[in-house]
Amino acid sequence: MSGNLKVTPTAIPGVLILEPRVFGDERGFFLESFNQRAFNEATGLDVQFVQDNHSRSAKGVLRGLHYQLPPHEQGKLVRVVRGSVFDVAVDIRRESPTFGRWVGVELTEDNHQQLWIPPGLAHGFLVTSDSADFIYKTTDYYLPVAERGIVWNDPTLAIGWPDTPKRQLSVKDSTAPTLQQALDGIG
Numbered sequence: 001m002s003g004n005l006k007v008t009p010t011a012i013p014g015v016l017i018l019e020p021r022v023f024g025d026e027r028g029f030f031l032e033s034f035n036q037r038a039f040n041e042a043t044g045l046d047v048q049f050v051q052d053n054h055s056r057s058a059k060g061v062l063r064g065l066h067y068q069l070p071p072h073e074q075g076k077l078v079r080v081v082r083g084s085v086f087d088v089a090v091d092i093r094r095e096s097p098t099f100g101r102w103v104g105v106e107l108t109e110d111n112h113q114q115l116w117i118p119p120g121l122a123h124g125f126l127v128t129s130d131s132a133d134f135i136y137k138t139t140d141y142y143l144p145v146a147e148r149g150i151v152w153n154d155p156t157l158a159i160g161w162p163d164t165p166k167r168q169l170s171v172k173d174s175t176a177p178t179l180q181q182a183l184d185g186i187g
Contacts, residue, residue, distance in 0.1 A: 126167075
């Protein structure tokens with residue numbers, strides 16, 4: 001715990017679970033959702049966030065796996081403010097010792113956890129509650145021409161998505177290439 005922020009490493013170096021200190025009583029709670037100095041001290045990073053995004057999705061919506069091509073890769077600091085999601089980061093950095101591996105974390109409005117996903121990883125999430133509000137900061141701007149995706153059910157990744165009654169995906173996400181196809185420039 002560095003000040004008001006606890007950091008837990010994951011199986012992919014650089015992907016971090018962040019837990020802010022929550023002050024609560026019978027009236028509710030207070031937490032500092034972001035503090036640049038605390039983030040830098042706790043993570044050892046010095047990144048600049050340039051964009052905040054907010055999405056609301058119904059149960060079973062799966063968004064991802066998204067990434068942007070160099071030099072426009074996005075680091076993301078993600079959290080859920082209403083509901084719950086299963087959040088996934090996939091290491092797609094060819095030179096990485098954890099290339100092709102994924103980590104999944106349950107982010108909920110009650111656990112207040114955040115996930116730091118460094119640039120160069122693909123990201124996606126599945127809504128596991130009736131609906132979820134998902135908020136994230138990015139280190140680079142969204143650039144449509146640099147946007148890419150990997151299909152959520154790529155058999156070589158074998159992501160352990162939770163079972164949901166009905167998955168809902170955009171056409172773009174359901175027809176995304178596999179990781180290998182993306183690497184080969186096919187997708």
